[in-house]
Amino acid sequence: MTMNDPRPGPGHPGYSPGHQRPLPQQANPTWLGHVQPEYYRPAPANSSGRPSPGLPPAPQAPRRRGSVSGLLVAGVFLGFFSLFLVLPFLLGSTGISGFVVGFIASLIPLGTVLLTVRFIDRWEPEPRPLLVFAFVWGAAVSIAVTMILQPYFSAVAGPASGLDYTTFAVTVQAPVVEEFAKSLGLLLLLLFARKHFDGPVDGVVFAFTIAAGFAFTENILYFGRAIAESSDPGTELAVVFFLRGVMSPFAHAIFTGTTGLIMGFAARRWHNGLSVLAFGVGLVPAMLLHSAWNSMGANFLATYILVQVPIFLLAVLVIVLLQVAERRLTRQRLKEYAAAGWFTAAEVEMLATGAGRRSAVRWAASTGRGPQMKALVHAATQLAFTRQRILSGRDVPAHQLDERQQLAEITALRAAVVG
Template sequence: MSMNPQQRQFPGPDFPGQPANPSWMGHVQPQNYRPAPGHRGGAVHQVIPEAASTVAARPGAGTLGLVVTGGILAFVSLFLVVPFLLASTGVTGFVIGFVASLIPLAAVLSAVAIIDRWEPEPKRLLLFAFTWGAAVSIAVTLLIQPVFALAAPDTNEAAFRDFMTTVQAPVVEEFAKSLGLLLLLLFARRNFDGPVDGVVFAFTIAGGFAFTENILYFGRAIAESGTGSDLVQIFFLRGVMSPFAHAIFTGTTGLVMGLAARRGHSGAAVFAFFVGLVPAMILHNRWNSMGQDFLAQYVLVQVPIFVLAVVCIVVLRVAERRLTRQRLQEYAAAGWFAPAEVELLATPAGRRQAVRWAASYNRGEQMKEFVKAATRLAFTRQRILSGRDVPAHQHEEAQQLRHLTALRAAVQQ
């Protein structure tokens, strides 16, 4: 990437003459820049003392508390959600709807796995996100709905139904889903510090919500018609034409919150929660407002929105790879990696090549762990350079550098 001669540079001795912000995702204010810890071939314990690699347990405790609390809330929510579903669908409809809902769910979770492949989020947090969407957000929606029903026009049944579909559903459902994002941001900030993280968590929450909602729609089609004809029609609409609808709605909130988390402090990111709800609610409203000209609006509006979402995700993935290379180059300048290693660790083709090479020596799994550890290190450095919780993240950096050295030795054995 060519450098603008007027672009400001960081004068650090370990990384001289490099551009300050070669990636928009990795934007760093000059006053926050800190050189990477120097290695230069010295013994690791001389560079990173043992005491310096002990990380405080508070971030992990916060994440554990979030997961446990989320599990309890999800369990309690089932006592409201499951009876509601059974009353609406019957046992047969519930079972059939459950099985049919697994298909669009698989599509959403597969997309999450692809988006999250570069820097995977902890499985416990993804589980929290899914259970929040599938149980807690549904329960919150059911509890808030009656309030909106009181405000709905009662002139006729059609006006009431239109209000609940185009106003109540977008507002209440997006708020309920995004509450899970807010909790992740507040209590798992170390893992929610960028737009890709926001999209991954939002898609997972939305996938869980859509899964439960599809059980209701699919099961109700069986209960009301007694045949599979209505189910086929509704499944085609929700499972084939729009499996990613909820994911795109809530994904806009996650994207806005992730951008704020990358660039600002917790207060700015919390403010972004309310800002991000606006496009999510608007998109949800537009989807629910499609009427007799549904097919035309679907082709002319919804399909382009889906394509735009895909393009945005691709752009985010490219920026994520560039950020990884940018930060690993700084560690290379400090002596932790050879320049050629950075290319192997910071490109998809390089990663595949490294794993194949290590696998030929029965070290494929060790190389995969080495790649993951290097990526985590790059993003830890980004958090350090953002100027947020610097001492805690430097402790984490020290631990990761020691772990990375041990993984390198395991690969080279």
């Protein structure tokens, strides 16, 4: 067995629990990237002794590129046809002037959420085509799915609930149908872009992006109606904007973010059946949070301060803990490549810490090599997460192909930065 061959694990010929090698110290630096002993293998050795700029790039697996572009094309296609249902509804509810004002006003909370997504995603950025797919799904496709499903859900579940129509629509129908519609986009991303959806941080990023799109379209409706249906449109718009754009721009993001978080943990196992199960499980807290939000009613302010604000702060804490774990995991995996001769210890500190990255980019910019250094930082992060996927024990040969290509790319980028 060569160093790069998959180690036998459960379900593989030759696996025996009694012949596991002990994990090296610090192989599991955090709970986020736990590795089973039977799947651990050393990083491939750098046979040249030091990075050489002459290595040719290894071929990439075509199907992985195709999955990203395929999802983008599918998302744009579905989004385009969804507009034929969504746009007439918006225009009919708001009028032209209401739609225009609502559209402009909705850009403010949208920008707030998307800037937050960028902040969360800055360590290991997701491919832009997948983020575009997520936004289009949230802003158009999930709205269309909601509009199609709501009448059927109301006809089937409404009478059985025993609630009056308004209460049912607000506390049951909207949470169930809307969270299902939004999270379908997460399920597609997990099934067809598994390379880029392989952890809880990715799940949160994609969920927040989908939710930002959904809230954007929903805000156009609410802001536009404030203009079209009120005798005092200025005051009404200010009140609705304060409630939705200032007090709760992250409401949908937190609802759907719980689903993305749970699906992200399931993605660590790389199993389609578990992914679908996580989709169902993750919908439960999202629907409950959504229903609780819609049920605040007359006690809105007290409930907002005593319940919703702590939930928001808890969400912030979870995201911070995920980011810390992600950085520790990156550092440990790059240290393993350093042990194999691909980096020096100083380079690992430079590439795997926030302070090191900032210092490196500033230095490279002063020498005219800023873009190359940024590319090197990004490539090293991708390499660390590729290694984590290899150590998960699933789809190992395909990820080792990615690893060889990334090591060649890093070698060339390193040479370009050093000069």
